[in-house]
Amino acid sequence: xxxxxxxxxxxxxxxxxxxxxxxxxxxxxxxxxxxxxxxxxxxxxxxxxxxxxxxxxxxxxxxxxxxxxxxxxxxxxxxxxxxxxxxxxxxxxxxxxxxxxxxxxxxxxxxxxxxxxxxxxxxxxxxxxxxxxxxxxxxxxxxxxxxxxxxxxxxxxxxxxxxxxxxxxxxxxxxxxxxxxxxxxxxxxxxxxxxxxxxxxxxx
Numbered sequence: 001x002x003x004x005x006x007x008x009x010x011x012x013x014x015x016x017x018x019x020x021x022x023x024x025x026x027x028x029x030x031x032x033x034x035x036x037x038x039x040x041x042x043x044x045x046x047x048x049x050x051x052x053x054x055x056x057x058x059x060x061x062x063x064x065x066x067x068x069x070x071x072x073x074x075x076x077x078x079x080x081x082x083x084x085x086x087x088x089x090x091x092x093x094x095x096x097x098x099x100x101x102x103x104x105x106x107x108x109x110x111x112x113x114x115x116x117x118x119x120x121x122x123x124x125x126x127x128x129x130x131x132x133x134x135x136x137x138x139x140x141x142x143x144x145x146x147x148x149x150x151x152x153x154x155x156x157x158x159x160x161x162x163x164x165x166x167x168x169x170x171x172x173x174x175x176x177x178x179x180x181x182x183x184x185x186x187x188x189x190x191x192x193x194x195x196x197x198x199x200x201x202x203x204x
Contacts, residue, residue, distance in 0.1 A: 016036075026077075029075065034067075034070060034071065034074065044083075045063045045086070045090055046060070046063050049066075053094060058097075062090075062093065062097065066086075066089060066093060144195055148187050149183075151173075153187070154183075155169055155173070155187060156183075156187045156188070158172065166181060
């Protein structure tokens, strides 16, 4: 049996219960009905997002994200209570976003710690790294190190990031002491060249 079309009468659509709006969305694949239903609970999405994420811009972004997620997840899914399902979805997504932000903050703190601990390397490249924000600087340093030869990369990591001496590196790697010094010198030069090639346009 075909359902009556309420779209021509918005006031009637607004009066439809949650389960009817959800049923129409799922059976007719018409996001108009989900839009009406979502607008009914938009304040809930925003207030819960603010509770978890604390920032207005983040909460507004989460509102848009949740609606897009419902468009993707709801078709074909059996829902007993839209409000309960929505509540659980908001909570799970906000917790996931919060965990990601905590991991990102921890990553930045670890990078800051490494930067301070290995001040020699970062001081040598301070003029370059100051032209970038911290996440970009970290990512670029990591990417630059990966571009080095295996010998240069190994010596750079052990000398700057593990604090090992020339002799300790030579003993651990089996490279002659002169080679260790050469790998470090060439590695530092190649890192600087690579970083300079990735500077923001505004720095030129």
